[in-house]
Amino acid sequence: MTSLVPRHQINTHTSRGQNTVYMADAAAVLGRDRPLRILSFGCSSGEECLDLADIFPNAVIKGVDLDDKALERAAAISHDRISIEKSTYEAISSGGPYDLILAMSVLCRYPLPKGVVNIKDVYKFGVFIDTINLLHDSLKPGGLMCIYNSMYFFDDCPVSLDYVPLVSRNVNLGWMPKYYSDGDAATTVEHYWEGQVYAFQDWVRTASADFVSKTEAIGHVWINPRSRGSRRVDTPFWLKRR
Ligand SMILES: C[S@@+](CC[C@H](N)C(=O)[O-])C[C@H]1O[C@@H](n2cnc3c(N)ncnc32)[C@H](O)[C@@H]1O
Numbered sequence: 001m002t003s004l005v006p007r008h009q010i011n012t013h014t015s016r017g018q019n020t021v022y023m024a025d026a027a028a029v030l031g032r033d034r035p036l037r038i039l040s041f042g043c044s045s046g047e048e049c050l051d052l053a054d055i056f057p058n059a060v061i062k063g064v065d066l067d068d069k070a071l072e073r074a075a076a077i078s079h080d081r082i083s084i085e086k087s088t089y090e091a092i093s094s095g096g097p098y099d100l101i102l103a104m105s106v107l108c109r110y111p112l113p114k115g116v117v118n119i120k121d122v123y124k125f126g127v128f129i130d131t132i133n134l135l136h137d138s139l140k141p142g143g144l145m146c147i148y149n150s151m152y153f154f155d156d157c158p159v160s161l162d163y164v165p166l167v168s169r170n171v172n173l174g175w176m177p178k179y180y181s182d183g184d185a186a187t188t189v190e191h192y193w194e195g196q197v198y199a200f201q202d203w204v205r206t207a208s209a210d211f212v213s214k215t216e217a218i219g220h221v222w223i224n225p226r227s228r229g230s231r232r233v234d235t236p237f238w239l240k241r242r
Pocket of ligand 1: 019041042043044045048064065066067070087103104105106131
């Protein structure tokens with residue numbers, strides 16, 4: 001595999017079971033047995049909350065989502081430490097402040113309409129900032145923000161000055177390309193499978209519906225390596241200092 005890894009690649013790691021890998025990393029930092037408050041922002045039909053309940057046996061978990069169909073499925077979950085609600089400011093703040101917030105594959109847009117080059121046409125940086133600010137307000141000082149598969153960089157948000165990055169052993173920033181705050185593309189994404197490298201679009205076509213779970217590794221490649229600036233590309237984890 002090593003010979004296939006292109007120059008300027010910023011990370012690779014298997015994406016199989018990626019969410020639980022990050023949860024286990026968070027448990028190593030925060031302590032898995034503590035009575036933590038955890039927010040799964042964009043929990044979909046609730047599987048993420050169930051995984052969190054397994055990994056953190058004494059935590060209280062709040063899941064929120066916007067999608068009514070997903071919430072209908074989530075309503076079947078009956079667990080004494082999990083509550084799942086429609087995503088509103090009140091729902092989020094009623095379960096907080098949180099020790100751990102996860103926004104995994106939420107701060108992105110997929111599929112992108114054909115022909116979109118600048119992401120701001122479908123997802124404005126201001127919307128990303130508003131969401132990050134909402135989550136920031138709900139996180140305790142000393143708490144951990146876990147942002148996976150976002151299209152924008154957390155470090156481009158003003159509140160990131162209140163955080164320090166925690167380098168993870170599991171560096172995979174997800175399978176969505178990254179964009180600068182002006183909406184221009186920062187990275188492209190390559191998928192690795194059975195000794196071959198696929199560009200993102202080819203991979204989606206080749207591997208069809210389950211392309212995310214089938215991929216062996218993902219690499220982000222800087223379109224212009226010199227424009228990287230100080231952005232952290234080696235962690236989904238941000239520790240709130242104050
Ligand atoms: C791709 S799913 C990811 C689900 C889960 N976090 C995971 O990683 O498997 C994205 C979910 O985020 C939800 N979502 C998008 N924007 C949201 C928002 N502002 N508040 C809450 N949920 C949101 C969508 O409805 C969808 O269910």
